Amino acid sequence: MSSTIPIFALVDCNNFYVSCERVVDPSLEGKPVVVLSNNDGIVVARSNEVKALGVPMGAPLFKVKDILQKAKAKVFSSNFRLYGEMSSRVLNVLKDFCADIQVYSIDEAFLYLSNLDLKDFVSFGSDLRSAIKTRTGIPVSVGIAGTKTLAKVASEFGKKKPDLNGVLSFVTSEGCAEEENFINEYLSQLPVGDIWGVGRQYTKMLDSYGISTALEFKQLPESFIKKSMTVGGLRTLMELRGVSCIPLENEEKPRKGILCSRSFGKPVTDVTLLREAVSTFTSNVCEKLRSQGSKAYRIDVFIRTSVFREGDKKFKNSGFLKLSEASDSTVDFIKAAHLILSKIYKKGYDYKKVGVYLSEIVPKNFGQLNLFQPKGHDKFRKIDELKDSLNSKMGKDTIFYASCGVEKAWRGNKHYSHDNNLLDLRMLN
DNA sequence: TCTGGGGTCCTAGGACCC
DNA sequence: TCTGGGGTCCTAGGACCC
Numbered sequence: 503m504s505s506t507i508p509i510f511a512l513v514d515c516n517n518f519y520v521s522c523e524r525v526v527d528p529s530l531e532g533k534p535v536v537v538l539s540n541n542d543g544i545v546v547a548r549s550n551e552v553k554a555l556g557v558p559m560g561a562p563l564f565k566v567k568d569i570l571q572k573a574k575a576k577v578f579s580s581n582f583r584l585y586g587e588m589s590s591r592v593l594n595v596l597k598d599f600c601a602d603i604q605v606y607s608i609d610e611a612f613l614y615l616s617n618l619d620l621k622d623f624v625s626f627g628s629d630l631r632s633a634i635k636t637r638t639g640i641p642v643s644v645g646i647a648g649t650k651t652l653a654k655v656a657s658e659f660g661k662k663k664p665d666l667n668g669v670l671s672f673v674t675s676e677g678c679a680e681e682e683n684f685i686n687e688y689l690s691q692l693p694v695g696d697i698w699g700v701g702r703q704y705t706k707m708l709d710s711y712g713i714s715t716a717l718e719f720k721q722l723p724e725s726f727i728k729k730s731m732t733v734g735g736l737r738t739l740m741e742l743r744g745v746s747c748i749p750l751e752n753e754e755k756p757r758k759g760i761l762c763s764r765s766f767g768k769p770v771t772d773v774t775l776l777r778e779a780v781s782t783f784t785s786n787v788c789e790k791l792r793s794q795g796s797k798a799y800r801i802d803v804f805i806r807t808s809v810f811r812e813g814d815k816k817f818k819n820s821g822f823l824k825l826s827e828a829s830d831s832t833v834d835f836i837k838a839a840h841l842i843l844s845k846i847y848k849k850g851y852d853y854k855k856v857g858v859y860l861s862e863i864v865p866k867n868f869g870q871l872n873l874f875q876p877k878g879h880d881k882f883r884k885i886d887e888l889k890d891s892l893n894s895k896m897g898k899d900t901i902f903y904a905s906c907g908v909e910k911a912w913r914g915n916k917h918y919s920h921d922n923n924l925l926d927l928r929m930l931n
Numbered sequence: 932t933c934t935g936g937g938g939t940c941c942t943a944g945g946a947c948c949c
Numbered sequence: 950t951c952t953g954g955g956g957t958c959c960t961a962g963g964a965c966c967c
Contacts (some may be wrong), residue, residue, distance in 0.1 A: 538935090539934085539935035539936075540935050540936065541934090541935070542933090543933080543934050543935055544934055544935060546935070546936095560934085560935085561934085562933070562934040563933070563934080564932075564933040564934080565933085565934085567933090580935090606966090606967080607938095607966080607967045608967075609967080610967075698965095698966080699965070699966085700965085701964065701965050701966080702964095702965095703963085703964065703965090704964080704965085731964090732940095732941060732942075732964085733940095733941075734940070734941070734964080734965075757937090757938075758938090758939080759937090759938075759939090760937090760938095761936075761937055761938075762936085762937085763935090763936065763937085764935085764936080765934085765935070765936090808934085809934080810933090810934055811933095855935095857936090914935090915933095
């Protein structure tokens with residue numbers, strides 16, 4: 503008999519990017535390791551050793567460099583091809599355990615367990631955990647509960663409390679919710695800001711009412727939550743009380759917006775360089791658009807100077823265009839993007855970041871079948887198709903539009919890469 | 932000298948209409 | 950000598966997530 507109440511598991515990879523680097527180079531095990539964001543700006547992943555040093559998530563590198571150096575920490579620029587590859591390996595293991603999977607992020611997935619007829623949820627979690635470790639080298643934590651939000655809570659404790667060995671279940675072996683007191687004991691130890699759905703602003707607001715733990719939050723009146731945190735907050739509240747409001751979404755939905763933005767390695771003043779960056783980012787978003795079988799009506803371009811540098815002249819601007827017909831053609835959008843840029847660009851500023859955003863996205867075959875497409879369109883479509891297939895076979899940027907520029911002087915910093923990333927991937931096979 | 936990038940959903944308020 | 954009321958649609962911005 504399969505269980506009728508919903509049961510979710512959250513599988514969360516520990517310090518994911520760091521763990522990936524350790525799979526490539528096992529000698530990093532037990533040593534302090536961090537992975538940096540694009541442009542080497544901030545710390546986006548920390549090993550436990552680095553967390554113990556008090557380096558916070560998102561810390562600017564220059565602020566923690568001394569600490570890291572003193573601890574002889576290993577520092578890596580990000581290597582998303584590696585992380586993406588490792589992520590799909592973990593997913594492959596999950597698929598052997600459960601068919602109902604929602605890939606939530608590069609390092610997290612929800613499983614729907616109610617149809618599996620499981621006897622013992624803790625040992626299911628342990629089996630899963632050791633299979634992933636054996637087959638991919640990645641350590642994970644598993645949380646099991648009657649709602650997604652509680653499963654998140656459980657996995658956080660699974661990660662933090664060593665005696666749990668990476669697994670915590672809020673569901674008994676009979677498939678019932680654990681005693682209220684059992685769950686509440688954990689909720690009383692969880693800072694309210696660590697609840698899934700409660701971010702910095704809400705934490706501040708709740709703090710002003712003296713609410714600091716998840717248990718205190720759980721006991722607040724619904725009317726108060728609805729008023730101050732809208733329906734999303736109410737959902738979180740109900741989920742903490744064991745009422746499942748957020749279902750598993752196991753099919754991949756096409757993106758409603760597609761963004762490409764970068765901070766530059768060095769500030770850019772020259773509009774020609776800016777135009778090259780905008781072309782490159784536009785080309786990227788169009789490629790993603792085509793790969794999900796969509797077209798878009800709208801393109802936004804934004805530019806800005808550094809948000810942080812004191813004393814600098816600050817400036818930001820943005821603009822958008824709507825096409826009369828949805829398109830997925832790189833040429834169409836590069837033209838539009840250049841037009842927007844020429845309108846929003848102002849001379850004499852040190853630009854630090856540029857972005858291109860496609861939205862108002864529809865399926866490729868959406869709407870009127872217009873048999874009378876402008877003539878030139880077919881030619882450009884074929885160019886894009888050829889470009890996509892070549893680049894996917896032979897590597898990104900095998901061919902690209904000339905307006906994207908060759909030197910890419912605006913490119914971000916990557917000072918901490920191993921130059922043999924490709925080799926790394928091959929070594930794993 | 933130095934601070935990421937890519938998403939989703941919700942709501943308030945303006946524009947417009949009768 | 951003083952500015953209706955109610956509906957819908959759209960968008961910008963703010964909250965959240967990883």
